[in-house]
Amino acid sequence: MNTKKAGKAKANTKKKEKTYPKPSWVLDSAEEELCPDCFKVVGSRSRYQLVCLLGKAGEGMTVTELTAKLELQQPTITHHLNVLRSVDAVTSVDSGRERIYSLNREAHCFDECKIPF
Numbered sequence: 001m002n003t004k005k006a007g008k009a010k011a012n013t014k015k016k017e018k019t020y021p022k023p024s025w026v027l028d029s030a031e032e033e034l035c036p037d038c039f040k041v042v043g044s045r046s047r048y049q050l051v052c053l054l055g056k057a058g059e060g061m062t063v064t065e066l067t068a069k070l071e072l073q074q075p076t077i078t079h080h081l082n083v084l085r086s087v088d089a090v091t092s093v094d095s096g097r098e099r100i101y102s103l104n105r106e107a108h109c110f111d112e113c114k115i116p117f
């Protein structure tokens with residue numbers, strides 16, 4: 001389930017990637033220009049909200065818990081979580097029938113592009 005792809009292998013090939021302006025809903029401490037991966041993380045306000053929620057949750061949260069906090073449908077949340085996972089911003093572990101999502105604080109977007117959560 002936990003595929004570790006792209007991220008590392010790609011990182012040192014090209015430095016000149018396109019950047020994106022920081023969306024208005026992202027707090028000030030983030031870089032003004034975000035790389036494509038980071039833009040994926042916060043380019044949608046809902047995803048940024050997810051990142052903030054997970055950032056505050058010490059032990060990770062289930063989709064059910066996240067759904068209760070955000071005004072979004074469960075499939076939408078699952079979709080956003082999958083996008084976040086695709087750039088390594090969140091990790092997940094299965095626990096019984098639930099899957100628990102946590103923020104990957106080591107992720108490039110929080111470290112290098114300083115996306116606050």
Ligand SMILES: [Zn+2]
Pocket residue numbers: 034035036037038039108109112113
């Ligand atoms: Zn970045």
